Amino acid sequence: MGGLEIMPGRSSDIDVRVAGDLHALSVAAAEAMVQVIAAAAGEAGTCSLALSGGGTPRELYRLLASRFREQIPWERVHIFWGDERYVPHDHPDSNYGMARDTLLDHVPCPKANIHPMPTHVPTPEAAAGDYERTLKDHFGNDGPPFDVNLLGLGADGHTASIFPGSPALRERTRWVMSAQSNAAPVSRLTLTLPALIQSANIFVLVAGANKASALKQAVSASADVNACPAAGLRDARGRVIWFVDREAASELATSRRDDVRGE
Ligand code: 6PG
Numbered sequence: 001m002g003g004l005e006i007m008p009g010r011s012s013d014i015d016v017r018v019a020g021d022l023h024a025l026s027v028a029a030a031e032a033m034v035q036v037i038a039a040a041a042g043e044a045g046t047c048s049l050a051l052s053g054g055g056t057p058r059e060l061y062r063l064l065a066s067r068f069r070e071q072i073p074w075e076r077v078h079i080f081w082g083d084e085r086y087v088p089h090d091h092p093d094s095n096y097g098m099a100r101d102t103l104l105d106h107v108p109c110p111k112a113n114i115h116p117m118p119t120h121v122p123t124p125e126a127a128a129g130d131y132e133r134t135l136k137d138h139f140g141n142d143g144p145p146f147d148v149n150l151l152g153l154g155a156d157g158h159t160a161s162i163f164p165g166s167p168a169l170r171e172r173t174r175w176v177m178s179a180q181s182n183a184a185p186v187s188r189l190t191l192t193l194p195a196l197i198q199s200a201n202i203f204v205l206v207a208g209a210n211k212a213s214a215l216k217q218a219v220s221a222s223a224d225v226n227a228c229p230a231a232g233l234r235d236a237r238g239r240v241i242w243f244v245d246r247e248a249a250s251e252l253a254t255s256r257r258d259d260v261r262g263e
Pocket of ligand 1: 052053054055056057083084085095151152153154158159160161
């Protein structure tokens with residue numbers, strides 16, 4: 001029973017870590033986050049996280065707010081989002097609302113350090129422009145170099161709210177765009193791939209058999225980014241680690257597979 005299994009992916013720069021289940025992959029991701037945050041906050045005195053939404057990261061957020069809470073210098077952490085549903089923050093589908101309920105209401109991160117995507121602005125396009133200004137005010141014009149950018153993977157290969165065939169895939173300069181999802185809520189805000197790949201560390205959390213085919217595509221060298229937007233993460237400037245469970249990894253070439261300790 002070794003630690004997390006490191007599976008060879010497309011090349012040495014693809015790092016796929018297979019855990020037994022969602023809890024175990026969330027523990028592994030939390031441990032990696034604590035390390036990055038401690039180094040960044042120690043070196044620069046501050047660090048920046050971009051959170052993702054959906055269901056998969058809930059367990060990670062709960063762990064960061066409990067078992068790992070005291071290992072993170074929350075007063076030095078700035079929190080952003082990689083995408084958002086264009087609904088009020090108190091709407092049950094809000095990514096900000098989910099993070100607030102599972103994490104932010106339980107840790108001493110200063111309110112001034114929490115930068116939700118604005119969904120009260122009259123149009124998603126105006127909101128995207130506002131958020132881009134928020135990011136540039138914080139990082140300057142070369143970023144956004146998040147220390148840890150958390151992302152998920154849809155069964156259709158989307159990541160953040162960059163869906164297959166979407167206009168966001170053709171964007172080369174804007175950091176934030178409005179987007180349309182096939183699944184409700186239809187109206188979204190998303191960072192674009194040129195923005196996402198600026199991160200120092202991208203941690204993609206993937207769980208469940210329904211993600212196996214998308215994961216196989218996302219980490220393959222031959223994937224068409226237009227059909228599988230998550231494959232665009234291969235151009236990341238920094239490190240990309242895929243924290244996946246056994247079910248999601250079921251279509252990946254099997255090699256050394258140790259179950260991670262699932263405590
Ligand atoms: C969102 C997410 C989205 C999510 C994937 C996976 O706003 O829904 O940012 O990109 O990560 O759709 O969602 P699940 O974790 O719910 O499977």
